[in-house]
Amino acid sequence: MGIEDNKRVVKRFEELVAARDVERLDELCTPDMVNHALAPGRPAGLAGTREFLTTMAQLFENDHFDSSYVVAEGDLVVQFGVRSGHWKGGNLFGFPAQSGNYARDVAFAYRIADGRIAERWAIRDDLGMLRQLGALPN
Template sequence: MSAEVNKQVVERFDAVVRARDIGLLDELCTPDLVNHALDPSRPAGLEGTREFLSTAAGRFEDDHWRSCRTVAEHDLVVQFGLRVGHWTGGDFLGFPTHHGDYAREAAFAYRLRGGRIAERWAIRDDLTMIRQLGGIRL
């Protein structure tokens, strides 16, 4: 697939994640998806991604890109920008946090195979989010 087609697949995946529409995951992802962004306690692959979107993702209300640059080359696509939203409160990565709005830089990297996402990585500034939500003071 072309880099432009792969970029469109990632943009569709991003919309699916935001809507938590797990019904389209099979179309957009390979059955053996490796989602490096999942907590190790979750099931591997596509099943873990479904589980996350059905449960924990709901704690990130209105999580979306305020600004985003997407770069695609061959089978690789990277999104980088500022993600904003509202956290419902509670434990986040082991830190007790308050509910509230957040803004953090994030990068998501994807490797595609045959026009479907085969691997996904997330690099997020979680420390900034935890600090914004009162989970830690530096």
């Protein structure tokens, strides 16, 4: 598969995440996918990704990319941008965070194998988000 095909896989994954369509994970990800972005204590791979999408859907509303840039080289794809949305309130990364809107920089990296996501990494400005939601002082 070519670079443009790999970018389309990431775009389809982004749409899956927005829709919380966990049924399509098997279609877009390899059975042994490694999701390096999962929190400790979550199951590995597809099971943990499915659990994350299911549980976090209850806490986030309207999370989406305000801007997104995608670059690819070989089987690697990186997506960088600003994601924003509404946090419903509650425990966020171990801190009590009030309900509110947020916007944070994010970068996601993917390794594509045979047209499916084999690995995923996430780099997010969680500290900035916690500050926006009043969980930490500015």
